Amino acid sequence: GAVVSQHPSRVICKSGTSVKIECRSLDFQATTMFWYRQFPKKSLMLMATSNEGSKATYEQGVEKDKFLINHASLTLSTLTVTSAHPEDSSFYICSAAGLAGEQYFGPGTRLTVT
Amino acid sequence: AQSVTQLDSHVSVSEGTPVLLRCNYSSSYSPSLFWYVQHPNKGLQLLLKYTSAATLVKGINGFEAEFKKSETSFHLTKPSAHMSDAAEYFCVVTNSGGYQKVTFGTGTKLQVIP
Numbered sequence A: 001g002a003v004v005s006q007h008p009s010r011v012i013c014k015s016g017t018s019v020k021i022e023c024r025s026l027d028f029q030a031t032t033m034f035w036y037r038q039f040p041k042k043s044l045m046l047m048a049t050s051n052e053g054s055k056a057t058y059e060q061g062v063e064k065d066k067f068l069i070n071h072a073s074l075t076l077s078t079l080t081v082t083s084a085h086p087e088d089s090s091f092y093i094c095s096a097a098g099l100a101g102e103q104y105f106g107p108g109t110r111l112t113v114t
Numbered sequence B: 001a002q003s004v005t006q007l008d009s010h011v012s013v014s015e016g017t018p019v020l021l022r023c024n025y026s027s028s029y030s031p032s033l034f035w036y037v038q039h040p041n042k043g044l045q046l047l048l049k050y051t052s053a054a055t056l057v058k059g060i061n062g063f064e065a066e067f068k069k070s071e072t073s074f075h076l077t078k079p080s081a082h083m084s085d086a087a088e089y090f091c092v093v094t095n096s097g098g099y100q101k102v103t104f105g106t107g108t109k110l111q112v113i114p
Helices: none
Strands: A004-007 A010-013 A019-025 A032-038 A044-051 A067-073 A076-081 A090-097 A103-105 A109-113 B002-005 B010-014 B019-021 B024-027 B032-038 B044-050 B056-058 B064-068 B073-078 B087-094 B102-104 B108-113
Touching (some): A004 A090, A010 A019, A019 A032, A019 A109, A032 A067, A032 A076, A044 A067, A076 A090, B002 B087, B002 B102, B010 B019, B024 B073, B024 B087, B032 B064, B032 B073, B044 B056, B044 B064
Parallel strands (some): A010 A109
Antiparallel strands (some): A019 A076, A032 A090, A090 A103, B019 B073, B032 B044, B056 B064, B064 B073, B087 B108
16 A cells, blocks of 8 residues: 655654654655644544645644645655644644545654653 | 544444444535544554445455445444454545545544453
8 A cells, every 4th residue: 555654753842943744655646645633532633735836725723834834746745843832742644645535644743842 | 514423432342243333424525435543653544445436345454334325324344353453443534526625533442352
């Protein structure tokens, strides 16, 4: 099956700093990638839909200036959490869309802001 | 409007007995439906997908699901549970056209008792 990687898998940063998370589709090209946030014992919350070469579409309530998404190529999307605060601590998951609308998920990135 | 309801937050079965995880959806368009599984501290894995072809869909690890338009359901089943099936399962709906709108269910935690 299609493989999606995320880097880093875990990151700890200080409050006020920025963190970049990479999402790569390793063996296929993905026009569309998604970024999710998962809270403990909760479902995934879609943050934004990222289309290659265009601006991301953010879900209601997600601050686009805080969560910067760049999808510069068909195999790479990045999420940058700017001026991180402890409440941004979470599990961030990306996915890449397949041809039939299915999603292939990355393993996730655990962000801890101290 | 589009929504997904997973009727059970927790399901507990004995090893070797059948599994039934329920999912109901609503969609203004012809939906595509998916089941994903998430093992503890792991990313999400696609189990199976329905995209307007056969209504009975077979997936990995012996799981299958039947799309019933009249009941707006897409329940996940497996004839015989295995210990390794213990995980969180998510039902997901997207509108026609694939990945323009993605809605996750709240998840069902499957416990398998030896």
